[in-house]
Amino acid sequence: MKSLDVVGTALTNTLRSKMRTALTVIAIVIGAFALTLTSGLGSGVNKYVSTIVDGYGDDSQMYVMAAADPTAQMPTGDGPTEFDPEKDGATGEFGQTMLTDRDIETIQGLDHVTAVEPIVFTSVDYLQGEDGRQWQVPSVGFPIDAPSLELDAGRAPEPEALELTVPNSWLESLGAETAEDAVGQTVTLAVSDVVGERHTVEAEIVGISAPLPSGVGSSILPSTALNAEIAAAQNTGLPEDRQNTYVQAVATVEDMAAHEMDVKNALVENDMMGLTMEDQLGMLRGIIDTVTWVLNGFGLIALLAASFGIVNTLLMSVQERTREIGLMKALGMSNGKVFGLFSMEAVMIGLMGSVIGVGLGLVAGLVGNTLLTEGPLSGVAGLTLFSVDPLALLWITLLILGIAFLAGTLPAARAARKDPIEALRHE
Amino acid sequence: MSSVPSAPNSPPPEPSGAHGRHRVEPVLETENLVKVYGRGESRFDALKGITFQIEQGESLAIIGKSGSGKSTLMHLLALLDQPTAGVVAMHGRPVSQLKIKDVSGLRNATFGFVFQQFFLNPHQTVLENVTLPLKIAGVGRSERNQRGMEVLEQLEMADKAKNKATDLSGGQKQRVCIARALVNRPEVIFADEPTGNLDTATSEVVEDILFGLHRDHGITLVVVTHDDDLAAKCQRRLHMQDGLIVSEDRGVLSGTGGQS
Numbered sequence: 001m002k003s004l005d006v007v008g009t010a011l012t013n014t015l016r017s018k019m020r021t022a023l024t025v026i027a028i029v030i031g032a033f034a035l036t037l038t039s040g041l042g043s044g045v046n047k048y049v050s051t052i053v054d055g056y057g058d059d060s061q062m063y064v065m066a067a068a069d070p071t072a073q074m075p076t077g078d079g080p081t082e083f084d085p086e087k088d089g090a091t092g093e094f095g096q097t098m099l100t101d102r103d104i105e106t107i108q109g110l111d112h113v114t115a116v117e118p119i120v121f122t123s124v125d126y127l128q129g130e131d132g133r134q135w136q137v138p139s140v141g142f143p144i145d146a147p148s149l150e151l152d153a154g155r156a157p158e159p160e161a162l163e164l165t166v167p168n169s170w171l172e173s174l175g176a177e178t179a180e181d182a183v184g185q186t187v188t189l190a191v192s193d194v195v196g197e198r199h200t201v202e203a204e205i206v207g208i209s210a211p212l213p214s215g216v217g218s219s220i221l222p223s224t225a226l227n228a229e230i231a232a233a234q235n236t237g238l239p240e241d242r243q244n245t246y247v248q249a250v251a252t253v254e255d256m257a258a259h260e261m262d263v264k265n266a267l268v269e270n271d272m273m274g275l276t277m278e279d280q281l282g283m284l285r286g287i288i289d290t291v292t293w294v295l296n297g298f299g300l301i302a303l304l305a306a307s308f309g310i311v312n313t314l315l316m317s318v319q320e321r322t323r324e325i326g327l328m329k330a331l332g333m334s335n336g337k338v339f340g341l342f343s344m345e346a347v348m349i350g351l352m353g354s355v356i357g358v359g360l361g362l363v364a365g366l367v368g369n370t371l372l373t374e375g376p377l378s379g380v381a382g383l384t385l386f387s388v389d390p391l392a393l394l395w396i397t398l399l400i401l402g403i404a405f406l407a408g409t410l411p412a413a414r415a416a417r418k419d420p421i422e423a424l425r426h427e
Numbered sequence: 428m429s430s431v432p433s434a435p436n437s438p439p440p441e442p443s444g445a446h447g448r449h450r451v452e453p454v455l456e457t458e459n460l461v462k463v464y465g466r467g468e469s470r471f472d473a474l475k476g477i478t479f480q481i482e483q484g485e486s487l488a489i490i491g492k493s494g495s496g497k498s499t500l501m502h503l504l505a506l507l508d509q510p511t512a513g514v515v516a517m518h519g520r521p522v523s524q525l526k527i528k529d530v531s532g533l534r535n536a537t538f539g540f541v542f543q544q545f546f547l548n549p550h551q552t553v554l555e556n557v558t559l560p561l562k563i564a565g566v567g568r569s570e571r572n573q574r575g576m577e578v579l580e581q582l583e584m585a586d587k588a589k590n591k592a593t594d595l596s597g598g599q600k601q602r603v604c605i606a607r608a609l610v611n612r613p614e615v616i617f618a619d620e621p622t623g624n625l626d627t628a629t630s631e632v633v634e635d636i637l638f639g640l641h642r643d644h645g646i647t648l649v650v651v652t653h654d655d656d657l658a659a660k661c662q663r664r665l666h667m668q669d670g671l672i673v674s675e676d677r678g679v680l681s682g683t684g685g686q687s
Contacts, residue, residue: 002565327546332535333563334528
C-alpha cells in the first residue's frame with residue numbers, strides 16, 4: 001500500500017462516522033486552542049518587555065541600591081538594636097534603606113565604574129506656561145533617561161543647564177501649534193518643600209518627547225541641574241544629614257559584559273547591590289514564562305484528556321471494523337501497514353483538531369489583542385498581549401500530532417495483531 | 428463472458444482430462460499437516476496429518492461436514508494460518524521458512540479469495556472494493572481503476588462500478604467478490620462456500636463464472652463446500668472427516684443428481 005493511499009484511506013475512514021470523529025476532534029481543539037492562546041500571550045508579553053528594554057537602550061548602566069536587610073524593620077526577640085548615628089537618616093519613607101552621599105563616593109571609587117548618578121525622586125506641583133496657565137505634573141522623569149528620549153522636536157536637555165523636555169501631549173496646553181513652536185518656551189515649575197512652602201524654578205523647554213513603551217518621554221524630563229534644583233527646593237528645611245539620600249543610583253560600568261560580576265561583588269562588600277537592566281527584566285521575564293507555562297500546563301492536561309478520547313474512538317472503530325481488518329489482512333496487507341493505517345487515522349484526528357484549534361486560538365488571540373490594546377488598555381504605549389510565533393505554532397501542531405500518534409498506537413497495535421481468520425468470523 | 432481476455436499470468440492448463448493420472452507440477456503441497464486447537468481437556472485436533480498436492484491449473488473440491496477440518500485445511504493452504512506441525516510448500520518451497528511479511532505479499536500476489544459472506548465494504552463503491560488487493564499491493568490509482576474496470580467488464584458488472592456495494596443483489600455481490608479475487612491475476616482462487624448464500628439459479632451463474640475462469644485462464648481453483656452439485660463440477664474431490672482425508676475421487680461428474 002502506498003503512503004499516499006494510507007493517508008487517503010485513513011482520512012476517508014475517519015470521516016466515515018462523522019459525529020464520533022467530530023466529538024473527538026473537539027476535545028483536541030480545546031487543547032490546541034488553549035496552547036495557542038497561552039503561548040501567544042507569553043510571546044506577546046515578552047515582546048512588550050523587549051520593547052521596554054530597547055527603550056532604555058544603554059546596557060552599560062547598573063542600578064545600585066542599598067542591600068536590603070529584610071529583618072531590619074522587624075521587632076526582634078533579641079531586644080532593640082543599638083542606635084548608630086552613622087546610619088541615621090539612611091532610611092526612606094517606606095522603611096527602605098537609602099543610599100547616602102558616602103555610598104555614592106564609594107561606588108565612584110570602585111574599579112570599572114566610570115560615572116555614578118544618584119536617582120533623585122522629585123515632584124512638581126504645577127507647571128506654568130508662558131500664557132500663565134498652570135498645569136498639574138503627575139510625574140517627573142529621571143535625567144539619566146535623557147539619552148533614550150525620542151524627540152519630535154528640539155534636543156535632549158544639557159545636564160548643566162536648567163532645561164527640560166515635555167511630552168508631545170502637552171503641546172496644546174502650552175498654547176503651541178506645532179512641536180517646534182513649543183521649543184524655546186520658558187516655563188515655571190512650582191515645588192513645595194517639607195514645611196509646605198512653595199518655591200518656583202524657571203526652565204526652558206528644549207525638546208518635545210514622544211512616549212516610549214518604557215515610559216521614558218511620557219512625562220516632563222528635567223536636566224540633571226534642573227532636577228537638582230527641584231530637589232534642593234523640595235528639601236528646604238530638612239536637616240543637612242537628611243538631605244542627599246537616594247533610593248537608587250545609576251553607575252556606568254565600562255565593558256559591562258567583562259566587569260559585571262566584579263562590580264556586583266564589590267558592591268556587595270560595601271552593603272549595596274547592583275542590578276543591570278537585564279537582571280531586572282530577567283526577573284520579569286521569569287515570572288511571565290512561569291505564568292505561561294502554568295497556563296500551558298492546563299492546555300496539556302486538556303490534550304491528555306483528549307488523547308484518551310482518541311484511544312476510545314479508535315478502539316471502537318477497530319472493534320467495528322474487525323471483519324474489514326480481517327479481509328485486508330487476508331488479501332495480503334502486512335501487520336505493519338494495518339498498524340500504519342490505524343495510527344494514521346489517529347494522526348488525522350490530531351491534525352484536524354490542531355488545525356482548527358490553532359486557527360481558533362489565533363483568531364481569538366488577535367481579535368482579543370486588538371480589542372484590549374485599542375480599548376481599555378490603549379493608554380499603554382506599544383503594548384502587545386498576543387503575538388504570533390510561527391515556530392511555537394509549529395511545535396504545538398507537532399506536539400498534538402505526536403500525542404495523537406501515541407494515543408493511536410494502542411488501538412492500531414490491537415488492529416495489527418488481529419488474526420485474519422478470527423476477524424473474518426467476527427459477527 | 429469469457430470473450431474479454433484478461434491476460435492471466437499463469438500459462439494455459441495442461442489438459443488434465445477426466446481420466447488423466449499424469450503428474451503436473453504442484454502449485455501447493457502439504458506434508459503431514461497437523462493443526463491442534465487448545466490444549467489439555469479442551470484440546471481439539473482439527474487436522475490429523477494430511478499429505479496431498481494441488482496441481483497447477485486443476486479444480487479441486489474439499490468436501491466435508493462442518494467440523495471435518497475442511498475450512499482449517501483451506502486456511503493453511505491459503506497461508507492464512509500456521510500449522511501446528513507439518514509443511515505447506517508452494518512451488519516446492521516450504522512456506523514456513525518465509526517471514527510473515529513475505530507471506531502476506533505472497534498471498535496478495537498469487538491468491539484470490541471468494542467468501543460465502545462476500546465481505547464487501549458497504550462504505551465503498553464496487554470499483555473501490557474490487558481494487559482493494561491492488562491498493563494493498565501498492566499499485567497506483569489510475570492503473571488500479573483501469574484494471575478494476577477490466578475485470579468488472581469481464582464479469583459484466585462495469586455499469587455498477589460507481590454503485591455502493593450495499594445496493595447489489597446477492598449474485599451481483601458474489602460477482603464483485605470474484606472480480607476482487609481476479610483483479611490481481613492470481614494463480615489460485617480459494618472459494619469458501621461461494622454459493623452458500625445464493626439461490627439455485629444465481630448459484631449456477633456464479634459456478635459457471637468460476638469454472639469458466641478455471642477453464643479459460645488456467646487459474647487453479649480450490650473450492651471448500653458441502654454442496655455436492657458444486658463439488659461434482661470439480662476435477663477432483665477430497666472428502667474429509669474428523670481431520671483426515673477419507674477418500675478422493677477424480678473426474679468431472681455429469682448430471683445434477685446427488686452423487687457421492
